[in-house]
Amino acid sequence: MTTGDPGNTVAYIYNSAVAASAVSAAWELGALDQLDQRGSLDVHEFAADHRLDVPATLGLFRALASVDIVHREDAKVVPGPHFAETLRTRSFFHWLTRGSAELFRRMPELLREENRVGDFHRRDSAAIARACREISAFCYDPWFWEAVDGLDFAVSAVADLGCGSGDRLIKLLERRPGARAVGVDIARPALDVAQEAAAAAGLADRVTLLEADVRTMEARPELAGVDLLTCFMMGHDFWPRDRCVDTLRRLRALFPDARRFLLGDATRTVGVADRDLPAFALAFECGHDIMGTFIPTAGDWESVFEEGGWRLLRKHSIDIAVGEVIFELERL
Amino acid sequence: MTTGDPGNTVAYIYNSAVAASAVSAAWELGALDQLDQRGSLDVHEFAADHRLDVPATLGLFRALASVDIVHREDAKVVPGPHFAETLRTRSFFHWLTRGSAELFRRMPELLREENRVGDFHRRDSAAIARACREISAFCYDPWFWEAVDGLDFAVSAVADLGCGSGDRLIKLLERRPGARAVGVDIARPALDVAQEAAAAAGLADRVTLLEADVRTMEARPELAGVDLLTCFMMGHDFWPRDRCVDTLRRLRALFPDARRFLLGDATRTVGVADRDLPAFALAFECGHDIMGTFIPTAGDWESVFEEGGWRLLRKHSIDIAVGEVIFELERL
Numbered sequence: 001m002t003t004g005d006p007g008n009t010v011a012y013i014y015n016s017a018v019a020a021s022a023v024s025a026a027w028e029l030g031a032l033d034q035l036d037q038r039g040s041l042d043v044h045e046f047a048a049d050h051r052l053d054v055p056a057t058l059g060l061f062r063a064l065a066s067v068d069i070v071h072r073e074d075a076k077v078v079p080g081p082h083f084a085e086t087l088r089t090r091s092f093f094h095w096l097t098r099g100s101a102e103l104f105r106r107m108p109e110l111l112r113e114e115n116r117v118g119d120f121h122r123r124d125s126a127a128i129a130r131a132c133r134e135i136s137a138f139c140y141d142p143w144f145w146e147a148v149d150g151l152d153f154a155v156s157a158v159a160d161l162g163c164g165s166g167d168r169l170i171k172l173l174e175r176r177p178g179a180r181a182v183g184v185d186i187a188r189p190a191l192d193v194a195q196e197a198a199a200a201a202g203l204a205d206r207v208t209l210l211e212a213d214v215r216t217m218e219a220r221p222e223l224a225g226v227d228l229l230t231c232f233m234m235g236h237d238f239w240p241r242d243r244c245v246d247t248l249r250r251l252r253a254l255f256p257d258a259r260r261f262l263l264g265d266a267t268r269t270v271g272v273a274d275r276d277l278p279a280f281a282l283a284f285e286c287g288h289d290i291m292g293t294f295i296p297t298a299g300d301w302e303s304v305f306e307e308g309g310w311r312l313l314r315k316h317s318i319d320i321a322v323g324e325v326i327f328e329l330e331r332l
Numbered sequence: 333m334t335t336g337d338p339g340n341t342v343a344y345i346y347n348s349a350v351a352a353s354a355v356s357a358a359w360e361l362g363a364l365d366q367l368d369q370r371g372s373l374d375v376h377e378f379a380a381d382h383r384l385d386v387p388a389t390l391g392l393f394r395a396l397a398s399v400d401i402v403h404r405e406d407a408k409v410v411p412g413p414h415f416a417e418t419l420r421t422r423s424f425f426h427w428l429t430r431g432s433a434e435l436f437r438r439m440p441e442l443l444r445e446e447n448r449v450g451d452f453h454r455r456d457s458a459a460i461a462r463a464c465r466e467i468s469a470f471c472y473d474p475w476f477w478e479a480v481d482g483l484d485f486a487v488s489a490v491a492d493l494g495c496g497s498g499d500r501l502i503k504l505l506e507r508r509p510g511a512r513a514v515g516v517d518i519a520r521p522a523l524d525v526a527q528e529a530a531a532a533a534g535l536a537d538r539v540t541l542l543e544a545d546v547r548t549m550e551a552r553p554e555l556a557g558v559d560l561l562t563c564f565m566m567g568h569d570f571w572p573r574d575r576c577v578d579t580l581r582r583l584r585a586l587f588p589d590a591r592r593f594l595l596g597d598a599t600r601t602v603g604v605a606d607r608d609l610p611a612f613a614l615a616f617e618c619g620h621d622i623m624g625t626f627i628p629t630a631g632d633w634e635s636v637f638e639e640g641g642w643r644l645l646r647k648h649s650i651d652i653a654v655g656e657v658i659f660e661l662e663r664l
Contacts, residue, residue, distance in 0.1 A: 006417040007610075013399050013414070014421070014611035016348030017428060018436065018618060025439035052443045059618035060439065065606035066614050067345050072606055082345070085338040089346070096349060097437060104350065105433040107357035107392065111384045274397035274404055278339075279346035282398050286350060286391035 015066040022063035023086055023093040031060075032087055035070065035079050043075040091134035092280040092321060099128035100287050110290050121291050129190065132233060133167065139324045140232055140264050143316045147262055147328055148172070151228070155179050159226045159255060161214045162186075162234035166194030166207070172230075173203050180206045182222050186213050215247050219254055227259045235265040239294045241304060248308025252331060260330055261310060267323035268295040280321035298325050305329060347398040354395035355418055355425040363392075364419055367402065367411050375407040423466035424612040424653060431460035432619050442622050453623050461522065464565060465499065471656045472564055472596050475648045479594055479660055480504070483560070487511050491558045491587065493546045494518075494566035498526025498539070504562075505535050512538045514554050518545050547579050551586055559591045567597040571626045573636060580640025584663060592662055593642060599655035600627040612653035630657050637661060 026032050029050060034041050047057040058075070065072040068080040086093070096104070100123050109115050148155075155176050160169050163183030173181050181203075185191050191209045198207040208222045214231070215238060229251065238244040251261070269281050288295050298315070305312050310329040318324035358364050361382060366373050379389040390407070397404040400412040418425070428436070432455050441447050480487075487508050492501050495515030505513050513535075517523050523541045530539040540554045546563070547570060561583065570576040584590070601613050620627050630647070637644050642661040650656035 006414050009400075010414050010417040010421060011609070011611040013348040013351060013401075013418075014424060014428070015609060015614050016345040017352035017425075018615050019345060020349035021436040021439055025443065028440040029443065051445045053445060053448055053621075053624065055621040056443045056618075056624070059621035060443065062606050062609075063614060063618055066609050068341075068607060069345075082338050082342050085342040086345075089342060092346060093349075096346070098440075101433060101437040104353040105429060105437075107353055108360040108430075111357065111361065111388045111392065113383045113385060116385055274394050275400060277343065277347060277394075277398050279343040282347050282395060283350050286388075286395055289385075289387040289391035292385065292388070 012067065015063070018063045019067045019069060020093050021097045022060045023069065023090055024097045025060055026064060027090045027094060028098075029060075032090060035077065035083065036087055039078065041077045043077060088138070089279050089321070091131045091138070092283070095128065095131035095135065095280070096283045096287075099124050099131050100283070103287055103290050104283075107290060116292060125187070129164065133165065136167070136233060139318060139320045140326065143318050143326050144168075144230075144232070144262065144264065147314075147316060147326055148175075148228075151260060153227065153259055155228045157181065157226045158228040158230060159184065159223065159258075161229065161231035161251075163194060163209070164190045166190075166197045166209075168230065168232065169194070169207060170197055170201050170203060173206055174201070181208070182226060183207065183209045184212050184214055184217065185209075186211070215243070215250075217254065223255055225257050226255050227257050229255055229258045229261040230264075231261070232264040233266070235263050235301075236288070236293065236295050239296050239300075241300070244296075244304050245308045248304060248310055252309040258331060260313075260328065262326055262328055263301075264324065264326040266295070266321075267298045267301065267325055269323055270297050270299070278321050281323070284322045298323060301325075301327060306332065344399065347395070350395045351399045351401060352425050353429045354392045355401065355422055356429045357392055358396060359422045359426060360430075364422060367409065367415065368419055371410065373409045375409060420470070421611050421653070423463045423470070424615070427460065427463035427467065427612070428615045428619075431456050431463050432615070435619055435622050436615075439622060448624060457519070461496065465497065468499070468565060471650060471652045472658065475650050475658050476500075476562075476564070476594065476596065479646075479648060479658055480507075480560075483592060485559065485591055487560045489513065489558045490560040490562060491516065491555065491590075493561065493563035493583075495526060495541070496522045498529045498541075500562065500564065501526070501539060502529055502533050502535060505538055506533070513540070514558060515539065515541045516544050516546055516549065517541075518543070547575070547582075549586065555587055557589050558587050559589050561587055561590045561593040562595075563593070564596040565598070567595050567633075568620070568625065568627050571628050571632075573632070576628075576636050577640045580636060580642055584641040590663060592645075592660065594658055594660055595633075596656065596658040598627070598653075599630045599633065599657055601655055602629050602631070610653050613655070616654045630655060633657075633659060638664065 043058050043061060047054045061072050061077050064070045069082045069086045070077050071080045102122050157180045158172055159182040161184050163169055163185050166183055169181045169183050183194055188211055191211055194209055198204050238247045266284055309332050311332050312327055313330055314328040316326040375390050379386045393404050393409050396402040401414045401418045402409050403412045434454050489512045490504055491514040493516050495501055495517050498515055501513045501515050515526055520543055523543055526541055530536050570579045598616055617627055641664050643664050645662055646660040648658040
């Protein structure tokens with residue numbers, strides 16, 4: 001991975017940490033898109049267009065250049081050898097350096113047992129949401145649509161558990177003109193965004209949004225008739241094991257007409273050496289360890305379905321970054 | 333620096349950002365010292381000794397192992413090929429991921445002109461102080477004492493501008509039994525620490541501590557008779573140029589008996605390619621650019637001394653990480 005001079009390599013590790021913050025900033029400020037679309041960027045013009053401070057903006061591009069994400073000659077910036085891969089994985093950087101920064105900054109405090117009580121950690125939920133929208137699209141969407149298109153029945157109603165800003169529901173309804181949808185989320189602000197998005201897409205009358213915790217929600221009339229359940233990037237919150245089995249059973253009872261359940265999530269890495277961990281896996285697992293959230297392996301999941309009242313029909317292993325998998329389940 | 337596979341290299345950049353936070357945490361929690369002194373560490377024992385959460389502590393060492401700072405086999409951790417250099421530069425990591433984390437997390441907001449008004453940035457001053465105490469010792473001390481020992485007069489009174497917790501003053505008085513000292517700092521908490529440290533060293537009656545901004549302080553009787561002025565790691569706050577010239581002139585007038593002025597600080601890198609920047613230089617310069625603090629080059633400094641009433645006798649170029657230099661000045 002790196003050459004032999006420890007001084008240079010440690011400088012590379014150090015500068016990478018600065019560059020990681022700069023990747024998130026460059027994404028938010030539009031610099032990554034401009035470099036991708038136009039192939040170059042002038043720091044003075046870019047700063048003027050976006051009303052940014054010039055020395056600080058130059059600092060951002062120096063940080064990216066220090067690890068060859070871009071190359072810089074004075075104020076002229078062009079993509080470097082690691083640009084394309086960084087562009088592809090920018091949402092992982094954002095999750096880490098914007099959404100979860102507070103968690104990693106406070107690592108020394110948060111490791112101490114005495115500080116791990118109550119509501120002991122804080123992340124930036126708006127930043128996490130921004131990152132996760134792109135992570136969801138690039139890690140799950142192709143496989144998700146393949147699974148949806150492969151269903152052996154016509155969907156009449158879908159419920160998305162942890163629907164967030166409603167992207168998945170809206171796309172589903174656009175592809176299934178006769179269907180209706182129920183979105184469930186614990187976060188009111190996300191549901192407000194989903195409501196607006198549904199209205200903008202002319203789908204308001206086909207969407208019901210419910211503010212509830214998926215793990216404890218009660219039966220409701222809107223849940224009858226739902227034949228497809230989907231749940232992405234939140235299944236690890238069902239765990240530990242006993243609670244997960246309970247939740248799976250509850251969902252089976254709450255949605256008596258559900259024929260299929262598409263459950264997609266990241267799973268804990270198994271058998272990968274520390275130095276071979278792909279981008280995101282380390283931060284995702286370490287971050288959840290700091291927060292005290294159990295992340296199941298794919299094997300852990302496979303051990304609970306029958307007990308929870310579901311049969312595993314198919315497993316789509318995606319494995320882009322952190323053991324992403326989609327389980328396709330049917331009622332037992 | 334790195335092999336050709338962009339996917340692997342970007343994962344290395346990404347994991348380096350997680351590891352950088354882990355370096356600071358491992359220093360604060362005593363793990364770096366234990367690995368240095370005992371050559372190995374068991375995660376379960378270490379967590380029990382320090383009352384830490386086990387999975388989160390394991391996460392910390394996985395992060396260090398991902399970029400070969402340590403090697404890990406299950407719970408057994410030993411130093412890796414980059415351990416020694418990381419240990420040496422841990423204070424730079426701490427400055428970045430603990431002291432200045434907030435600055436880099438908020439990069440996208442803080443670059444925007446509209447947000448750069450008033451007191452727009454915040455750092456963790458206690459964390460910065462911890463990092464800077466070690467940075468000062470390892471970047472400046474050997475050269476500082478060489479300069480002090482080379483003085484051609486017997487010091488009777490020294491004033492340290494920006495004295496912080498008083499380390500430098502106390503060591504000076506221990507080496508110069510007949511001398512007295514004046515410490516000036518803007519931060520009351522630092523002066524309280526200095527007061528205690530002086531008392532503990534039995535030097536309270538030889539030390540005067542003054543709470544004041546070096547750039548605007550008024551004449552005081554205690555300043556008469558001071559023949560040695562020292563000022564470390566704060567000279568960049570004298571700038572921009574006009575204000576720096578004024579401050580140098582003011583100091584010349586405030587300390588009418590000063591024969592020598594040892595001024596040590598980091599200076600802005602000149603002529604180093606972005607990808608060759610050593611650890612700390614990039615973060616130090618980029619961080620000050622985000623804060624809008626001008627960092628002079630060594631050349632900028634050399635251009636102000638005569639105008640400010642001082643003659644440059646000698647220049648000690650240290651250049652460990654960020655153009656550290658000690659200027660030895662005498663009154664014109």
